[in-house]
Amino acid sequence: MLAASKYAPVVLLFVIALAIPVLMIGIATIVGPRRLGVKKKVPFECGTEPIGDTRKRFSVRFFLVALLFIVFDVEAVFIFPWAVLFRQLGLFGFIEMAVFLFILILGLVYVWKKGALEWE
Protein backbone atom coordinates (compact mmCIF):
# COMPACT_ATOMS: atom_id res chain seq x y z
CA MET A 1 0.00 0.00 0.00
CA LEU A 2 2.22 2.79 -1.28
CA ALA A 3 -0.54 5.35 -1.23
CA ALA A 4 -1.49 4.60 2.36
CA SER A 5 0.83 7.22 3.85
CA LYS A 6 -1.03 9.96 1.98
CA TYR A 7 -4.18 9.11 3.88
CA ALA A 8 -2.55 8.82 7.29
CA PRO A 9 -3.82 12.26 8.47
CA VAL A 10 -7.38 11.28 7.54
CA VAL A 11 -7.10 8.04 9.49
CA LEU A 12 -5.64 9.97 12.42
CA LEU A 13 -8.57 12.36 12.32
CA PHE A 14 -11.01 9.41 12.38
CA VAL A 15 -9.20 7.93 15.36
CA ILE A 16 -9.22 11.20 17.32
CA ALA A 17 -12.85 11.90 16.45
CA LEU A 18 -13.81 8.45 17.67
CA ALA A 19 -11.60 8.57 20.77
CA ILE A 20 -12.96 11.83 22.24
CA PRO A 21 -16.63 10.82 22.65
CA VAL A 22 -15.68 7.26 23.64
CA LEU A 23 -13.42 8.60 26.37
CA MET A 24 -15.92 11.20 27.60
CA ILE A 25 -18.87 8.83 27.81
CA GLY A 26 -16.70 5.94 29.00
CA ILE A 27 -15.08 7.84 31.89
CA ALA A 28 -18.43 9.28 32.94
CA THR A 29 -19.97 5.81 33.02
CA ILE A 30 -17.13 4.25 34.98
CA VAL A 31 -16.29 7.07 37.40
CA GLY A 32 -19.65 8.80 37.86
CA PRO A 33 -21.99 7.63 40.62
CA ARG A 34 -25.31 6.08 39.61
CA ARG A 35 -28.37 6.98 41.59
CA LEU A 36 -31.50 6.53 39.52
CA GLY A 37 -34.78 7.71 40.93
CA VAL A 38 -38.16 9.05 39.97
CA LYS A 39 -37.02 12.64 40.40
CA LYS A 40 -34.12 12.09 38.03
CA LYS A 41 -36.32 10.97 35.19
CA VAL A 42 -38.52 14.06 35.05
CA PRO A 43 -37.61 16.83 32.60
CA PHE A 44 -35.08 19.09 34.24
CA GLU A 45 -35.35 22.86 33.70
CA CYS A 46 -36.86 22.32 30.28
CA GLY A 47 -40.24 23.95 30.51
CA THR A 48 -43.49 22.11 30.93
CA GLU A 49 -43.91 18.40 31.34
CA PRO A 50 -44.53 16.59 28.04
CA ILE A 51 -48.04 15.40 27.24
CA GLY A 52 -48.52 12.62 24.71
CA ASP A 53 -46.29 11.35 21.94
CA THR A 54 -44.61 13.62 19.41
CA ARG A 55 -45.14 11.08 16.64
CA LYS A 56 -48.61 12.10 15.60
CA ARG A 57 -50.41 10.58 12.68
CA PHE A 58 -51.50 13.04 10.07
CA SER A 59 -53.40 12.72 6.86
CA VAL A 60 -51.66 11.21 3.85
CA ARG A 61 -53.25 14.00 1.77
CA PHE A 62 -50.53 16.38 2.97
CA PHE A 63 -47.94 14.24 1.17
CA LEU A 64 -49.93 14.47 -2.03
CA VAL A 65 -50.13 18.25 -1.77
CA ALA A 66 -46.39 18.41 -1.06
CA LEU A 67 -45.63 16.28 -4.11
CA LEU A 68 -47.80 18.39 -6.38
CA PHE A 69 -46.22 21.52 -4.95
CA ILE A 70 -42.73 20.27 -5.79
CA VAL A 71 -43.72 19.51 -9.38
CA PHE A 72 -45.07 23.00 -10.01
CA ASP A 73 -42.31 24.66 -8.01
CA VAL A 74 -39.69 23.02 -10.22
CA GLU A 75 -41.67 24.16 -13.23
CA ALA A 76 -41.38 27.76 -12.02
CA VAL A 77 -37.64 27.34 -11.43
CA PHE A 78 -37.24 26.29 -15.06
CA ILE A 79 -39.46 29.01 -16.44
CA PHE A 80 -37.77 32.00 -14.76
CA PRO A 81 -34.33 31.72 -16.41
CA TRP A 82 -36.01 30.89 -19.71
CA ALA A 83 -38.16 34.04 -19.47
CA VAL A 84 -35.09 36.18 -18.73
CA LEU A 85 -33.25 34.87 -21.79
CA PHE A 86 -36.35 34.57 -23.98
CA ARG A 87 -35.06 36.81 -26.80
CA GLN A 88 -31.64 35.16 -27.07
CA LEU A 89 -33.10 31.64 -27.06
CA GLY A 90 -35.45 32.45 -29.90
CA LEU A 91 -37.87 30.05 -31.52
CA PHE A 92 -35.98 26.91 -30.47
CA GLY A 93 -36.18 27.86 -26.80
CA PHE A 94 -39.87 28.60 -27.21
CA ILE A 95 -40.55 25.15 -28.70
CA GLU A 96 -38.53 23.42 -25.99
CA MET A 97 -40.42 25.20 -23.26
CA ALA A 98 -43.71 24.48 -25.02
CA VAL A 99 -42.92 20.74 -25.02
CA PHE A 100 -41.99 20.88 -21.34
CA LEU A 101 -45.16 22.77 -20.41
CA PHE A 102 -47.28 20.48 -22.55
CA ILE A 103 -46.06 17.43 -20.62
CA LEU A 104 -46.63 19.21 -17.32
CA ILE A 105 -50.13 20.26 -18.32
CA LEU A 106 -50.90 16.65 -19.22
CA GLY A 107 -49.82 15.81 -15.69
CA LEU A 108 -52.09 18.50 -14.27
CA VAL A 109 -55.03 17.19 -16.30
CA TYR A 110 -54.26 13.71 -15.02
CA VAL A 111 -54.18 14.61 -11.32
CA TRP A 112 -57.27 16.79 -11.73
CA LYS A 113 -59.27 14.03 -13.41
CA LYS A 114 -58.10 11.50 -10.86
CA GLY A 115 -59.43 13.77 -8.13
CA ALA A 116 -56.10 14.31 -6.42
CA LEU A 117 -56.80 18.03 -6.06
CA GLU A 118 -59.94 17.50 -3.98
CA TRP A 119 -59.44 17.39 -0.25
CA GLU A 120 -62.28 15.01 0.52
Add this chain to the structure above:
Amino acid sequence: MANVESLRYFLPELLLTALVLAVFLVDLGLKRKKVPIATLMVVGLLVSLYAVLKTPGAEGVTLFLGMVSLDPFSVFFKVIFIVTAVLVTLFSMESDEVEEKNFGEYMGFIAATTLGAVLLASSNHMLMAFLTLELVSVPCYVLAGYISRSRRSSEASLKYVIFGAASSGLMVYGISLLFGVTGSLSFEGIRDALSAGNPGEIIVLISLIFILAGLGYKIAVFPFHMWCPDVYEGAPTPITAFLSVGPKAAGFAVLVRMLHVAFSSSDGAAAYLTDISSVDWPFLVAIISAATMTIGNLLAINQSNIKRLLAYSSIAHAGYLLMGVVALSQLGTQALLFYFVVYLLMNLGAFLVVLNFRSQTRSEQIGDYTGLAWRSPIGAFVAVSMAIFLFSLTGIPPFGGFIGKVYLFASIIQGERFIWLAIVAIANSVISLYYYARIIKVMFLRGIDAEDLGGFVSSPTTITLLTILAVGTAVSGIFWGPIARWVSHSASLFFG
Protein backbone atom coordinates in the same frame (compact mmCIF):
# COMPACT_ATOMS: atom_id res chain seq x y z
CA MET B 1 -23.12 15.36 -31.71
CA ALA B 2 -25.06 18.41 -30.62
CA ASN B 3 -28.54 18.28 -29.17
CA VAL B 4 -30.74 19.17 -32.13
CA GLU B 5 -28.95 16.91 -34.62
CA SER B 6 -29.18 14.05 -32.12
CA LEU B 7 -32.96 14.06 -32.19
CA ARG B 8 -32.92 12.30 -35.55
CA TYR B 9 -31.24 9.27 -33.93
CA PHE B 10 -33.42 9.44 -30.85
CA LEU B 11 -36.74 8.44 -32.39
CA PRO B 12 -37.30 5.14 -30.47
CA GLU B 13 -36.86 6.89 -27.13
CA LEU B 14 -39.17 9.72 -28.17
CA LEU B 15 -41.78 7.17 -29.22
CA LEU B 16 -41.50 5.44 -25.85
CA THR B 17 -41.92 8.78 -24.07
CA ALA B 18 -45.03 9.46 -26.11
CA LEU B 19 -46.28 5.98 -25.25
CA VAL B 20 -45.90 6.64 -21.51
CA LEU B 21 -47.91 9.86 -21.81
CA ALA B 22 -50.53 8.27 -24.07
CA VAL B 23 -51.11 5.33 -21.72
CA PHE B 24 -51.66 7.65 -18.76
CA LEU B 25 -54.07 9.79 -20.75
CA VAL B 26 -56.09 6.93 -22.25
CA ASP B 27 -56.52 5.60 -18.72
CA LEU B 28 -58.54 8.72 -17.83
CA GLY B 29 -61.28 8.30 -20.39
CA LEU B 30 -62.11 4.61 -20.10
CA LYS B 31 -64.18 2.41 -17.87
CA ARG B 32 -63.25 -1.01 -19.31
CA LYS B 33 -59.53 -0.52 -19.63
CA LYS B 34 -57.61 -3.75 -19.90
CA VAL B 35 -57.98 -4.55 -23.58
CA PRO B 36 -57.60 -1.04 -25.09
CA ILE B 37 -54.63 -0.13 -22.89
CA ALA B 38 -52.83 -3.41 -23.46
CA THR B 39 -53.41 -3.03 -27.22
CA LEU B 40 -52.00 0.50 -27.10
CA MET B 41 -48.97 -0.77 -25.16
CA VAL B 42 -48.23 -3.62 -27.56
CA VAL B 43 -48.68 -1.45 -30.65
CA GLY B 44 -46.60 1.39 -29.17
CA LEU B 45 -43.81 -0.95 -28.10
CA LEU B 46 -43.73 -2.69 -31.48
CA VAL B 47 -43.59 0.66 -33.30
CA SER B 48 -40.63 1.74 -31.18
CA LEU B 49 -39.02 -1.68 -31.73
CA TYR B 50 -39.34 -1.06 -35.46
CA ALA B 51 -37.82 2.39 -34.96
CA VAL B 52 -34.92 0.87 -32.99
CA LEU B 53 -34.14 -1.48 -35.86
CA LYS B 54 -34.53 1.20 -38.54
CA THR B 55 -32.69 4.08 -36.86
CA PRO B 56 -29.66 5.17 -38.91
CA GLY B 57 -26.22 5.39 -37.37
CA ALA B 58 -26.44 2.03 -35.64
CA GLU B 59 -22.72 1.53 -36.30
CA GLY B 60 -21.84 3.84 -33.44
CA VAL B 61 -22.51 7.53 -32.83
CA THR B 62 -22.60 9.49 -29.60
CA LEU B 63 -25.59 11.77 -29.10
CA PHE B 64 -26.39 14.76 -26.90
CA LEU B 65 -22.79 15.93 -26.46
CA GLY B 66 -21.51 12.48 -25.48
CA MET B 67 -24.22 11.63 -22.97
CA VAL B 68 -25.83 8.82 -24.94
CA SER B 69 -24.22 6.35 -27.26
CA LEU B 70 -26.03 4.64 -30.12
CA ASP B 71 -24.23 1.44 -31.15
CA PRO B 72 -24.93 -2.26 -31.82
CA PHE B 73 -24.52 -3.01 -28.10
CA SER B 74 -27.25 -0.58 -27.05
CA VAL B 75 -29.47 -1.68 -29.95
CA PHE B 76 -29.20 -5.28 -28.72
CA PHE B 77 -30.36 -4.35 -25.23
CA LYS B 78 -33.12 -2.09 -26.56
CA VAL B 79 -34.54 -5.08 -28.42
CA ILE B 80 -34.33 -7.22 -25.26
CA PHE B 81 -36.13 -4.59 -23.13
CA ILE B 82 -38.90 -3.93 -25.61
CA VAL B 83 -39.57 -7.63 -26.23
CA THR B 84 -39.67 -8.19 -22.47
CA ALA B 85 -42.12 -5.33 -22.04
CA VAL B 86 -44.40 -6.72 -24.78
CA LEU B 87 -44.42 -10.16 -23.14
CA VAL B 88 -45.03 -8.70 -19.67
CA THR B 89 -47.94 -6.67 -21.05
CA LEU B 90 -49.50 -9.88 -22.35
CA PHE B 91 -48.75 -11.63 -19.03
CA SER B 92 -50.52 -8.83 -17.18
CA MET B 93 -53.63 -9.45 -19.25
CA GLU B 94 -53.60 -13.05 -18.03
CA SER B 95 -53.09 -12.13 -14.39
CA ASP B 96 -55.88 -11.36 -11.96
CA GLU B 97 -53.59 -9.63 -9.46
CA VAL B 98 -53.83 -6.18 -10.99
CA GLU B 99 -57.17 -4.43 -10.68
CA GLU B 100 -58.75 -2.96 -13.78
CA LYS B 101 -59.13 0.38 -11.99
CA ASN B 102 -55.36 0.91 -11.89
CA PHE B 103 -54.46 -0.80 -15.13
CA GLY B 104 -53.48 2.36 -17.02
CA GLU B 105 -51.06 3.56 -14.36
CA TYR B 106 -49.62 0.10 -14.06
CA MET B 107 -48.95 -0.12 -17.80
CA GLY B 108 -47.62 3.44 -17.85
CA PHE B 109 -45.06 2.47 -15.22
CA ILE B 110 -43.97 -0.55 -17.25
CA ALA B 111 -43.50 1.71 -20.28
CA ALA B 112 -41.57 4.23 -18.16
CA THR B 113 -39.28 1.49 -16.82
CA THR B 114 -38.66 0.34 -20.38
CA LEU B 115 -37.78 3.89 -21.42
CA GLY B 116 -35.36 4.12 -18.49
CA ALA B 117 -33.80 0.77 -19.36
CA VAL B 118 -33.38 1.75 -23.02
CA LEU B 119 -31.58 4.93 -21.97
CA LEU B 120 -29.54 3.14 -19.31
CA ALA B 121 -28.17 0.66 -21.84
CA SER B 122 -27.04 3.50 -24.07
CA SER B 123 -25.75 5.94 -21.47
CA ASN B 124 -22.12 6.85 -21.88
CA HIS B 125 -21.76 9.22 -18.96
CA MET B 126 -21.89 8.67 -15.20
CA LEU B 127 -24.62 11.26 -14.64
CA MET B 128 -26.77 9.84 -17.43
CA ALA B 129 -26.23 6.34 -16.03
CA PHE B 130 -27.29 7.43 -12.56
CA LEU B 131 -30.32 9.38 -13.75
CA THR B 132 -31.60 6.55 -15.92
CA LEU B 133 -30.87 4.00 -13.20
CA GLU B 134 -33.31 5.96 -11.06
CA LEU B 135 -35.76 6.11 -13.95
CA VAL B 136 -35.65 2.32 -14.00
CA SER B 137 -35.86 1.97 -10.22
CA VAL B 138 -38.61 4.38 -9.21
CA PRO B 139 -41.45 2.90 -11.34
CA CYS B 140 -40.32 -0.56 -10.21
CA TYR B 141 -40.77 0.43 -6.57
CA VAL B 142 -44.35 1.39 -7.34
CA LEU B 143 -45.01 -1.71 -9.45
CA ALA B 144 -43.77 -4.04 -6.70
CA GLY B 145 -46.49 -2.70 -4.41
CA TYR B 146 -49.31 -2.80 -6.92
CA ILE B 147 -51.58 -5.38 -5.28
CA SER B 148 -53.88 -3.12 -3.29
CA ARG B 149 -54.57 -4.06 0.34
CA SER B 150 -51.91 -6.77 0.31
CA ARG B 151 -49.48 -6.60 3.20
CA ARG B 152 -46.87 -8.66 1.41
CA SER B 153 -46.97 -6.46 -1.65
CA SER B 154 -46.60 -3.26 0.37
CA GLU B 155 -43.77 -4.83 2.33
CA ALA B 156 -42.05 -5.77 -0.93
CA SER B 157 -42.37 -2.22 -2.21
CA LEU B 158 -41.05 -0.66 1.00
CA LYS B 159 -38.07 -3.03 1.18
CA TYR B 160 -37.26 -2.31 -2.43
CA VAL B 161 -37.36 1.47 -1.84
CA ILE B 162 -35.19 1.41 1.28
CA PHE B 163 -32.51 -0.85 -0.20
CA GLY B 164 -32.65 1.10 -3.44
CA ALA B 165 -32.26 4.48 -1.77
CA ALA B 166 -29.27 3.30 0.26
CA SER B 167 -27.49 1.74 -2.68
CA SER B 168 -28.07 4.63 -5.07
CA GLY B 169 -26.75 6.95 -2.37
CA LEU B 170 -23.58 4.88 -2.21
CA MET B 171 -23.34 4.90 -5.99
CA VAL B 172 -23.54 8.68 -6.24
CA TYR B 173 -20.87 8.98 -3.58
CA GLY B 174 -18.65 6.64 -5.57
CA ILE B 175 -19.25 8.64 -8.75
CA SER B 176 -18.33 11.87 -6.94
CA LEU B 177 -15.07 10.36 -5.66
CA LEU B 178 -14.24 9.15 -9.14
CA PHE B 179 -14.96 12.61 -10.53
CA GLY B 180 -12.66 14.05 -7.86
CA VAL B 181 -9.67 12.00 -8.99
CA THR B 182 -10.25 11.81 -12.74
CA GLY B 183 -11.88 15.18 -13.41
CA SER B 184 -14.38 13.66 -15.79
CA LEU B 185 -17.74 11.91 -15.75
CA SER B 186 -17.89 10.59 -19.28
CA PHE B 187 -16.69 7.00 -19.65
CA GLU B 188 -14.03 7.95 -22.21
CA GLY B 189 -12.84 10.83 -20.04
CA ILE B 190 -12.43 8.53 -17.04
CA ARG B 191 -10.51 6.06 -19.20
CA ASP B 192 -8.15 8.76 -20.46
CA ALA B 193 -7.52 10.04 -16.94
CA LEU B 194 -6.92 6.54 -15.58
CA SER B 195 -4.54 5.57 -18.36
CA ALA B 196 -2.67 8.88 -18.16
CA GLY B 197 -1.48 8.31 -14.61
CA ASN B 198 -2.19 6.64 -11.32
CA PRO B 199 -4.72 8.74 -9.40
CA GLY B 200 -4.38 6.75 -6.17
CA GLU B 201 -5.46 3.16 -5.88
CA ILE B 202 -7.42 3.53 -2.63
CA ILE B 203 -9.70 6.23 -3.99
CA VAL B 204 -10.32 4.33 -7.23
CA LEU B 205 -10.97 1.13 -5.28
CA ILE B 206 -13.43 2.83 -2.92
CA SER B 207 -15.30 4.59 -5.70
CA LEU B 208 -15.44 1.39 -7.77
CA ILE B 209 -16.83 -0.57 -4.82
CA PHE B 210 -19.47 2.10 -4.22
CA ILE B 211 -20.50 2.17 -7.88
CA LEU B 212 -20.63 -1.63 -7.90
CA ALA B 213 -22.90 -1.43 -4.84
CA GLY B 214 -25.40 0.64 -6.80
CA LEU B 215 -25.29 -1.55 -9.89
CA GLY B 216 -24.99 -4.77 -7.90
CA TYR B 217 -28.23 -3.93 -6.16
CA LYS B 218 -29.95 -3.50 -9.50
CA ILE B 219 -28.76 -6.90 -10.78
CA ALA B 220 -29.16 -8.53 -7.31
CA VAL B 221 -25.70 -9.94 -6.68
CA PHE B 222 -24.19 -10.91 -3.35
CA PRO B 223 -23.99 -9.04 -0.94
CA PHE B 224 -26.77 -6.79 -2.29
CA HIS B 225 -29.27 -9.58 -2.98
CA MET B 226 -31.29 -9.59 0.26
CA TRP B 227 -34.22 -7.61 -1.12
CA CYS B 228 -34.67 -9.93 -4.06
CA PRO B 229 -36.66 -12.91 -2.63
CA ASP B 230 -39.00 -10.72 -0.58
CA VAL B 231 -39.71 -8.35 -3.46
CA TYR B 232 -40.16 -11.17 -5.97
CA GLU B 233 -42.54 -12.97 -3.64
CA GLY B 234 -44.64 -9.92 -2.78
CA ALA B 235 -44.86 -8.26 -6.19
CA PRO B 236 -47.62 -9.21 -8.67
CA THR B 237 -46.39 -12.21 -10.71
CA PRO B 238 -46.09 -10.38 -14.08
CA ILE B 239 -43.99 -7.75 -12.34
CA THR B 240 -41.80 -10.42 -10.77
CA ALA B 241 -41.20 -11.76 -14.27
CA PHE B 242 -40.45 -8.25 -15.50
CA LEU B 243 -38.04 -7.44 -12.63
CA SER B 244 -36.13 -10.66 -13.16
CA VAL B 245 -35.38 -9.84 -16.80
CA GLY B 246 -35.79 -6.14 -17.74
CA PRO B 247 -34.11 -4.13 -14.97
CA LYS B 248 -31.55 -6.90 -14.48
CA ALA B 249 -30.52 -6.73 -18.15
CA ALA B 250 -30.38 -2.93 -17.88
CA GLY B 251 -28.05 -3.14 -14.89
CA PHE B 252 -25.81 -5.59 -16.74
CA ALA B 253 -25.75 -3.39 -19.84
CA VAL B 254 -24.46 -0.35 -17.99
CA LEU B 255 -22.09 -2.47 -15.87
CA VAL B 256 -20.50 -3.97 -18.98
CA ARG B 257 -20.27 -0.63 -20.75
CA MET B 258 -18.80 1.13 -17.71
CA LEU B 259 -16.21 -1.54 -16.92
CA HIS B 260 -15.26 -2.09 -20.56
CA VAL B 261 -15.07 1.55 -21.61
CA ALA B 262 -14.06 3.46 -18.48
CA PHE B 263 -11.88 0.95 -16.66
CA SER B 264 -10.15 -0.97 -19.44
CA SER B 265 -8.51 -0.41 -22.77
CA SER B 266 -7.70 -2.60 -25.72
CA ASP B 267 -4.00 -1.99 -26.24
CA GLY B 268 -3.16 -5.71 -26.43
CA ALA B 269 -4.79 -8.33 -28.61
CA ALA B 270 -8.00 -7.24 -30.28
CA ALA B 271 -10.25 -9.77 -28.57
CA TYR B 272 -9.06 -8.88 -25.06
CA LEU B 273 -9.16 -5.80 -22.89
CA THR B 274 -6.75 -4.98 -20.10
CA ASP B 275 -7.59 -3.43 -16.80
CA ILE B 276 -6.11 0.09 -16.72
CA SER B 277 -7.08 1.22 -13.25
CA SER B 278 -4.56 0.34 -10.55
CA VAL B 279 -7.30 -1.78 -8.95
CA ASP B 280 -7.64 -5.46 -9.78
CA TRP B 281 -11.38 -5.23 -10.39
CA PRO B 282 -11.68 -8.40 -12.51
CA PHE B 283 -10.64 -10.32 -9.41
CA LEU B 284 -13.18 -8.41 -7.31
CA VAL B 285 -15.96 -9.19 -9.79
CA ALA B 286 -14.85 -12.84 -9.96
CA ILE B 287 -15.24 -13.13 -6.16
CA ILE B 288 -18.69 -11.50 -6.33
CA SER B 289 -19.66 -13.84 -9.15
CA ALA B 290 -18.61 -16.99 -7.27
CA ALA B 291 -20.28 -15.85 -4.04
CA THR B 292 -23.50 -14.85 -5.84
CA MET B 293 -24.03 -18.14 -7.64
CA THR B 294 -23.18 -20.18 -4.55
CA ILE B 295 -25.45 -18.21 -2.21
CA GLY B 296 -28.29 -18.14 -4.73
CA ASN B 297 -28.19 -21.88 -5.39
CA LEU B 298 -27.73 -22.95 -1.77
CA LEU B 299 -30.58 -20.81 -0.50
CA ALA B 300 -32.87 -21.95 -3.33
CA ILE B 301 -32.71 -25.59 -2.16
CA ASN B 302 -34.95 -25.11 0.83
CA GLN B 303 -37.66 -22.90 -0.66
CA SER B 304 -41.28 -24.00 -0.71
CA ASN B 305 -42.71 -20.94 -2.47
CA ILE B 306 -42.04 -21.11 -6.19
CA LYS B 307 -41.63 -17.35 -6.62
CA ARG B 308 -38.98 -17.31 -3.89
CA LEU B 309 -37.27 -20.28 -5.50
CA LEU B 310 -37.17 -18.51 -8.86
CA ALA B 311 -35.90 -15.37 -7.09
CA TYR B 312 -32.94 -17.29 -5.70
CA SER B 313 -32.47 -18.92 -9.08
CA SER B 314 -32.33 -15.47 -10.69
CA ILE B 315 -29.69 -14.43 -8.12
CA ALA B 316 -27.66 -17.50 -9.10
CA HIS B 317 -28.05 -16.58 -12.77
CA ALA B 318 -26.72 -13.09 -12.07
CA GLY B 319 -23.64 -14.88 -10.74
CA TYR B 320 -23.27 -16.94 -13.92
CA LEU B 321 -23.77 -13.83 -16.06
CA LEU B 322 -21.01 -11.99 -14.19
CA MET B 323 -18.56 -14.59 -15.54
CA GLY B 324 -18.98 -12.91 -18.92
CA VAL B 325 -17.88 -9.62 -17.35
CA VAL B 326 -14.92 -11.19 -15.55
CA ALA B 327 -13.55 -12.69 -18.76
CA LEU B 328 -13.01 -9.17 -20.16
CA SER B 329 -12.86 -10.54 -23.68
CA GLN B 330 -15.01 -10.44 -26.77
CA LEU B 331 -16.07 -14.02 -26.15
CA GLY B 332 -17.11 -13.10 -22.61
CA THR B 333 -19.31 -10.22 -23.72
CA GLN B 334 -20.80 -12.38 -26.48
CA ALA B 335 -21.56 -15.10 -23.95
CA LEU B 336 -23.26 -12.59 -21.67
CA LEU B 337 -25.45 -11.25 -24.47
CA PHE B 338 -26.26 -14.74 -25.73
CA TYR B 339 -27.26 -15.82 -22.25
CA PHE B 340 -29.62 -12.86 -21.97
CA VAL B 341 -31.51 -13.93 -25.11
CA VAL B 342 -31.99 -17.43 -23.71
CA TYR B 343 -32.60 -16.21 -20.17
CA LEU B 344 -35.41 -13.97 -21.42
CA LEU B 345 -37.17 -16.95 -23.04
CA MET B 346 -36.77 -19.48 -20.24
CA ASN B 347 -37.23 -17.22 -17.25
CA LEU B 348 -40.31 -15.44 -18.59
CA GLY B 349 -41.65 -18.85 -19.56
CA ALA B 350 -41.21 -20.22 -16.05
CA PHE B 351 -42.96 -17.18 -14.58
CA LEU B 352 -45.81 -17.53 -17.07
CA VAL B 353 -46.40 -21.06 -15.76
CA VAL B 354 -46.33 -19.74 -12.17
CA LEU B 355 -48.82 -17.05 -13.16
CA ASN B 356 -51.13 -19.50 -14.90
CA PHE B 357 -50.99 -21.91 -11.95
CA ARG B 358 -51.68 -19.11 -9.52
CA SER B 359 -54.71 -17.86 -11.40
CA GLN B 360 -56.09 -21.43 -11.44
CA THR B 361 -55.36 -22.53 -7.90
CA ARG B 362 -54.49 -19.36 -5.90
CA SER B 363 -51.34 -21.09 -4.80
CA GLU B 364 -47.63 -20.42 -5.14
CA GLN B 365 -46.51 -23.45 -3.13
CA ILE B 366 -44.37 -26.03 -4.88
CA GLY B 367 -46.23 -28.80 -3.05
CA ASP B 368 -49.44 -27.84 -4.82
CA TYR B 369 -47.89 -28.57 -8.20
CA THR B 370 -48.28 -32.25 -7.35
CA GLY B 371 -49.47 -34.27 -10.31
CA LEU B 372 -49.95 -31.24 -12.57
CA ALA B 373 -49.05 -33.34 -15.59
CA TRP B 374 -51.88 -35.81 -14.94
CA ARG B 375 -54.73 -33.49 -14.12
CA SER B 376 -55.83 -32.61 -17.64
CA PRO B 377 -54.34 -32.47 -21.14
CA ILE B 378 -53.67 -28.76 -20.68
CA GLY B 379 -52.07 -29.45 -17.32
CA ALA B 380 -49.77 -31.89 -19.08
CA PHE B 381 -48.87 -29.29 -21.69
CA VAL B 382 -48.12 -26.69 -19.00
CA ALA B 383 -46.05 -29.20 -17.02
CA VAL B 384 -44.03 -30.16 -20.09
CA SER B 385 -43.34 -26.49 -20.89
CA MET B 386 -42.30 -25.88 -17.29
CA ALA B 387 -39.95 -28.87 -17.49
CA ILE B 388 -38.38 -27.39 -20.65
CA PHE B 389 -37.84 -24.03 -18.94
CA LEU B 390 -36.42 -25.60 -15.79
CA PHE B 391 -34.08 -27.96 -17.66
CA SER B 392 -32.90 -25.00 -19.70
CA LEU B 393 -32.34 -22.94 -16.53
CA THR B 394 -30.24 -25.83 -15.18
CA GLY B 395 -28.25 -25.92 -18.42
CA ILE B 396 -29.12 -29.35 -19.75
CA PRO B 397 -28.86 -30.01 -23.51
CA PRO B 398 -30.57 -29.71 -25.94
CA PHE B 399 -32.00 -26.44 -24.57
CA GLY B 400 -30.75 -22.87 -24.96
CA GLY B 401 -29.52 -22.58 -21.39
CA PHE B 402 -26.92 -25.25 -22.13
CA ILE B 403 -25.43 -23.35 -25.07
CA GLY B 404 -25.46 -20.13 -23.02
CA LYS B 405 -23.56 -21.80 -20.21
CA VAL B 406 -21.08 -23.39 -22.61
CA TYR B 407 -20.27 -19.94 -24.00
CA LEU B 408 -19.86 -18.49 -20.48
CA PHE B 409 -17.62 -21.33 -19.30
CA ALA B 410 -15.62 -21.19 -22.53
CA SER B 411 -14.96 -17.47 -22.09
CA ILE B 412 -13.66 -18.03 -18.55
CA ILE B 413 -11.47 -20.98 -19.57
CA GLN B 414 -10.15 -19.07 -22.59
CA GLY B 415 -9.16 -16.20 -20.26
CA GLU B 416 -7.06 -18.72 -18.24
CA ARG B 417 -6.82 -16.49 -15.18
CA PHE B 418 -10.01 -17.55 -13.39
CA ILE B 419 -10.23 -21.29 -14.10
CA TRP B 420 -11.38 -21.78 -10.49
CA LEU B 421 -14.47 -19.69 -11.25
CA ALA B 422 -15.48 -22.11 -14.01
CA ILE B 423 -15.13 -25.01 -11.54
CA VAL B 424 -17.29 -23.19 -8.96
CA ALA B 425 -19.88 -22.54 -11.68
CA ILE B 426 -19.98 -26.20 -12.73
CA ALA B 427 -20.44 -27.29 -9.11
CA ASN B 428 -23.24 -24.76 -8.83
CA SER B 429 -24.98 -26.07 -11.94
CA VAL B 430 -25.08 -29.48 -10.28
CA ILE B 431 -26.60 -27.99 -7.12
CA SER B 432 -29.20 -26.16 -9.18
CA LEU B 433 -30.27 -29.39 -10.87
CA TYR B 434 -31.48 -30.62 -7.46
CA TYR B 435 -34.00 -27.88 -6.80
CA TYR B 436 -35.18 -27.50 -10.39
CA ALA B 437 -35.64 -31.25 -10.67
CA ARG B 438 -37.62 -31.26 -7.43
CA ILE B 439 -40.38 -29.23 -9.15
CA ILE B 440 -40.31 -31.53 -12.17
CA LYS B 441 -40.50 -34.58 -9.90
CA VAL B 442 -43.52 -33.17 -8.10
CA MET B 443 -45.28 -32.38 -11.38
CA PHE B 444 -44.69 -35.71 -13.11
CA LEU B 445 -43.87 -38.47 -10.65
CA ARG B 446 -46.28 -37.62 -7.86
CA GLY B 447 -50.04 -37.77 -7.82
CA ILE B 448 -50.40 -39.87 -10.95
CA ASP B 449 -54.03 -40.60 -10.03
CA ALA B 450 -54.70 -36.97 -9.10
CA GLU B 451 -57.67 -36.34 -11.34
CA ASP B 452 -59.93 -35.61 -8.40
CA LEU B 453 -58.01 -32.35 -7.89
CA GLY B 454 -60.06 -30.92 -10.72
CA GLY B 455 -59.14 -30.03 -14.27
CA PHE B 456 -56.49 -27.47 -15.05
CA VAL B 457 -57.18 -24.96 -17.82
CA SER B 458 -55.28 -22.13 -19.49
CA SER B 459 -56.46 -19.35 -21.74
CA PRO B 460 -55.58 -19.55 -25.46
CA THR B 461 -53.21 -16.59 -25.02
CA THR B 462 -51.29 -18.40 -22.29
CA ILE B 463 -51.04 -21.53 -24.41
CA THR B 464 -49.79 -19.56 -27.41
CA LEU B 465 -47.22 -17.67 -25.35
CA LEU B 466 -46.05 -20.84 -23.60
CA THR B 467 -45.65 -22.55 -26.97
CA ILE B 468 -43.64 -19.65 -28.36
CA LEU B 469 -41.37 -19.45 -25.32
CA ALA B 470 -40.88 -23.21 -25.00
CA VAL B 471 -40.16 -23.63 -28.71
CA GLY B 472 -37.80 -20.66 -28.51
CA THR B 473 -35.97 -22.20 -25.57
CA ALA B 474 -35.62 -25.52 -27.36
CA VAL B 475 -34.70 -24.09 -30.77
CA SER B 476 -32.06 -21.76 -29.34
CA GLY B 477 -30.34 -24.87 -28.00
CA ILE B 478 -30.25 -26.64 -31.35
CA PHE B 479 -30.03 -23.92 -33.96
CA TRP B 480 -28.20 -21.07 -32.26
CA GLY B 481 -26.18 -19.78 -35.21
CA PRO B 482 -28.34 -16.70 -35.95
CA ILE B 483 -28.35 -15.61 -32.29
CA ALA B 484 -24.58 -16.14 -32.05
CA ARG B 485 -24.00 -14.00 -35.15
CA TRP B 486 -26.25 -11.26 -33.82
CA VAL B 487 -24.53 -11.15 -30.41
CA SER B 488 -21.04 -11.23 -31.88
CA HIS B 489 -21.95 -8.20 -33.99
CA SER B 490 -23.38 -6.46 -30.89
CA ALA B 491 -20.39 -7.28 -28.70
CA SER B 492 -17.67 -6.28 -31.15
CA LEU B 493 -17.94 -2.60 -30.21
CA PHE B 494 -15.53 -2.57 -27.27
CA PHE B 495 -12.85 -4.62 -28.99
CA GLY B 496 -10.35 -3.95 -31.73
